[in-house]
Amino acid sequence: MAHRVSTLECTKTGFLLVQTQMIFAFQAFVKAVSGLGIPMVLFLDDLQWVDTASLDLMQALIADSESTSILFIESYRQNEVSIDNCPFSTHLEDLKATAKFIEIQIANLQKKDVNEFISNIICEPQPSTKSLSDVLYRKTSGNVLLVIQLIKSLWDEGLLWFSYRRKHWEWNSSLIELKKVPDDAADLMAEKILHFSPDLQLLLKKMACLGSQCDTSILCLLRGGCKDHNREDNYSMSTMLCDLDIAIHEGIVKKAGSKYIFAHDQIQKAAYELIPKCEQSKWHLRVGMQMLRTCKDEDLDNILFVIVDQVNRGKMHITEVSQRIEFAELNFLAGEKAKASGVFSSAALYVEQGIGFLDENSWNDYYQLWLRLYTSCIELEFCNGNFEKLAEVLNCIITHA
Structure with a gap:
């Protein structure tokens, strides 16, 4: 047992060294960029979904006393x-205790803001757009995403148009008033x-x-079977790209380099919720299987995660x-x-998922895989400081050894 603990200590030291080196390298990069005499602003969005490894990096950057030119x-x-x-909530508590920060609440647009927004979009004076903006405000409560999408919808439906004869924008306020607008932008x-x-x-x-x-490259793997989940078809690469151009034009996705990105997470939510809730887990499995097989x-290795x-x-x-x-092997x-990247919490989750694919006879029928998963689990739980779980897994190994 003493030898095993010593081995775990060495393993943990090696893993932590990788993690520390990564943080140090990023700190050096940030210092090099911000040390040019120009203030640097680092904007991090949607942190309600941040993982613990990224939080560790953020904390290290914020706590670095030598980085004085970063906002x-x-x-x-x-x-x-x-x-x-949410691990981010702990991060917020730490910030309140140790760092200078200003908290800004971002609310929906006010009625006057919606009018100014509409005026800027269609290049008409604010007094002229007030009748339109008042209707939009009542229907959206100032939700800016809803406002934007509703304007596009009005244009598509012919309720908002440009009069070439009068050389300005016109709209039908009474019909817009009758238009049903979902409460949720996703709808x-x-x-x-x-x-x-x-x-x-x-x-x-x-x-x-x-x-x-x-x-x-991933979309190319997914384009097969687009007409029917159960068979391949002739949905060609060129057709797929043309379809995606339509989605870009309609503001559903945008393109950045080789990536296609949903224009807003509410749009991604809308597309996802078109899948019946009872079918969503099956869709994830089909997507993963299709990528693996194609x-x-x-x-x-590039798309393993x-x-x-x-x-x-x-x-x-x-x-x-x-x-x-x-799939136990893939996990x-x-x-x-x-x-290997020093992300121990995520690594532990993958190993735990891998163990979940095994049944009670796997230790006998697939002993080497079983042992690799459980041994890795011990190392990772030790690194994560989860000693109760470590003892539980270790006892399981000893029982079946």
Whole structure:
């Protein structure tokens, strides 16, 4: 036992060294950029979803006394941050205790702001746009995303138009007043997506399963079977790109380099919620399986996390023993990859998921895989300081050794 503890200490030291080196390298990079005599602003968005490894890096940057020319702007949704389930809430408490910061509450637009916003969009004086902005404000309560999408919807439906004869914008206030507007921006986005071709709808739903953005190379893996989940089809690369151009034109997605990004997380939510809730886990599994079966062997490592994350969300639908063993192995590989990067918390989750794919006979039928997963679990729980879990796993290994 003493030898085993000594080995774990060495393992933990090695892992922490990797993590420390990564933080140090990033600190050096930030200092080099901000040391040019020009103040640097670092804007971090949607931090309600931040992981612990990223938080550790943020804390190190904020606490660095030598970095004096940096302004950190951290954006998050207050209603999605709670003490119970969000690591960012602990970060906020630490900031209040140790750092100088200003908290700014961002609310919906006021009525006058909506009018100014509309006036700027259609280049008409504010007195002229007041009748339109008043209607939009009543229907959206000043939600800026709803305002933007509602204006686009009015244009599409011919309720807002440009008069070339009179050389200014016109609208039908009475018909706009009668128009039903969803309370949620996601519902309005869903209506727009449902007007797209079936191919594009299906592609956007698959993309939504992956999150807020997706690389073109991954979309290429997902385009097969777009007309029907159960068969491949001739949905060509060129057709897919043309469809995505339509989505870009309609403001659903935007393109940055090789990535396609949902223009807003509410749009991603809208596309995802077009999948019936009872089917969502199956969709994640299909997406993961499709990526795994269509990617080249040499590309697997680059998208390993993406595949494993998708499969894990649909693991309850995997019943074949051979598939469960395959995905236990993939989770082990993902855990090793995360561990090598010093992200111990994520690595532990992958290993735990891998163990979850095994049944009570796996220690006998697939002993080497079983032992690798449990041994890795011990190392990671030790690094994470979860000693109760470590003791539980260690006892399980001793029992079956």
